[in-house]
Amino acid sequence: MAPSFEDSNSIYNFVVREGNGVKGMVDSGLSTVPAAYMQPPRERIDKEAARKHEQPPIDLSRLDGPEHDEVAIEIVRAAETLGFFQVINHGVPVELLESLKDTAHKFFGLAPERKAVYRSGVSPTPLVKYGTSFVPEKEKALEWKDYISLQYVNDAEALEYWPIEIRDVALEYLRSSMKMVRKLLEILMENLGIKPEDPKIDALINKKMVNMNFYPTCPDPDFTVGVGRHSDMGTLTVLLQDGIGGLYVKIEEMSSEIKEEWVEIPPTPNALVINVGDMLQVLSNGRYKSAEHRVRTTSTKSRVSILIFTIPKPTEKIAPLPQLVEKDGVAHYREFVLVDYMNNFFGNAHDGKKSLDFVKIADS
Ligand SMILES: O=C(O)CCC(=O)C(=O)O
Numbered sequence: 588m589a590p591s592f593e594d595s596n597s598i599y600n601f602v603v604r605e606g607n608g609v610k611g612m613v614d615s616g617l618s619t620v621p622a623a624y625m626q627p628p629r630e631r632i633d634k635e636a637a638r639k640h641e642q643p644p645i646d647l648s649r650l651d652g653p654e655h656d657e658v659a660i661e662i663v664r665a666a667e668t669l670g671f672f673q674v675i676n677h678g679v680p681v682e683l684l685e686s687l688k689d690t691a692h693k694f695f696g697l698a699p700e701r702k703a704v705y706r707s708g709v710s711p712t713p714l715v716k717y718g719t720s721f722v723p724e725k726e727k728a729l730e731w732k733d734y735i736s737l738q739y740v741n742d743a744e745a746l747e748y749w750p751i752e753i754r755d756v757a758l759e760y761l762r763s764s765m766k767m768v769r770k771l772l773e774i775l776m777e778n779l780g781i782k783p784e785d786p787k788i789d790a791l792i793n794k795k796m797v798n799m800n801f802y803p804t805c806p807d808p809d810f811t812v813g814v815g816r817h818s819d820m821g822t823l824t825v826l827l828q829d830g831i832g833g834l835y836v837k838i839e840e841m842s843s844e845i846k847e848e849w850v851e852i853p854p855t856p857n858a859l860v861i862n863v864g865d866m867l868q869v870l871s872n873g874r875y876k877s878a879e880h881r882v883r884t885t886s887t888k889s890r891v892s893i894l895i896f897t898i899p900k901p902t903e904k905i906a907p908l909p910q911l912v913e914k915d916g917v918a919h920y921r922e923f924v925l926v927d928y929m930n931n932f933f934g935n936a937h938d939g940k941k942s943l944d945f946v947k948i949a950d951s
């Protein structure tokens with residue numbers, strides 16, 4: 588039954604508990620933003636105030652030629668400054684990018700019952716989770732987003748447990764991206780003094796997840812967010828966005844005159860967006876930036892994004908690299924076990940880069 592849009596409990600039950608998602612709510616004929624989705628003024632995204640991030644995408648095919656070192660420097664600089672960059676000629680076939688976006692639209696277009704079987708707590712497999720918002724039970728205002736999250740353990744389990752409608756393209760996306768992710772990570776780690784053959788590199792991308800996000804049209808995007816301010820918790824994220832736009836990244840305050848600024852990562856044909864996660868920031872003792880980012884909703888067309896998150900093994904101990912601590916004379920983060928970081932990250936609503944405070948050494 589369609590909910591009463593005025594009543595936040597009724598919305599919560601319909602969207603979150605019963606698994607109809609934001610999509611189900613919009614499909615049932617919504618014309619204004621329900622109170623449960625109204626963001627406080629400071630979280631709303633002022634589209635007019637943000638400029639586009641004009642940095643051209645990095646052409647990764649140049650890594651195979653005489654310009655290798657220049658391109659490597661571009662990658663390192665991007666990770667040290669914004670923490671976000673776009674890449675082209677990345678080795679993921681462009682037809683696959685199109686088919687990922689189509690598949691995401693088809694999947695979220697399925698009947699709610701088909702998706703809701705993968706809700707947290709009822710999913711037949713721990714590898715697949717369908718949900719909405721980020722941590723709805725903890726959020727003051729819900730995020731305007733539904734998602735499906737696929738954990739990768741090995742091909743056989745992916746083929747057995749991932750939903751059949753998305754399994755093959757998601758697996759192909761993962762297969763064809765991981766070579767690029769490894770290459771980018773080798774470059775970033777080599778700049779920190781770690782050799783490409785060092786087992787640390789594989790350990791950093793031990794676990795992988797493919798996420799499909801669906802942002803239904805919103806009657807009034809000025810009041811909502813698709814995703815609230817956050818940084819990604821892992822190592823590197825690969826992000827495929829469609830042509831709609833709405834991904835904003837924060838440039839940190841540079842000085843007292845230059846305040847923080849939000850820039851939009853513009854949709855770029857055939858490109859993938861790469862961003863640095865918290866683990867790389869910790870490991871590099873703060874050299875690489877896990878940028879704070881967020882997503883605006885739109886009123887014209889639903890948006891999809893398809894991501895690959897790479898993270899170390901949950902049992903892995905993480906700390907800044909000792910040679911960097913020695914060089915810097917100070918460790919900015921304490922050592923921790925990843926699973927503790929994850930429990931804190933996934934147990935709280937998005938709140939910018941607050942997740943990193945969990946391991947930050949005060950006054951360092
Ligand atoms: O949809 C997007 O462009 C970004 C989504 C995102 O930041 C995330 O899922 O962590």
Ligand SMILES: [Fe+2]
Binds near residue numbers: 817818819880
């Ligand atoms: Fe993110």
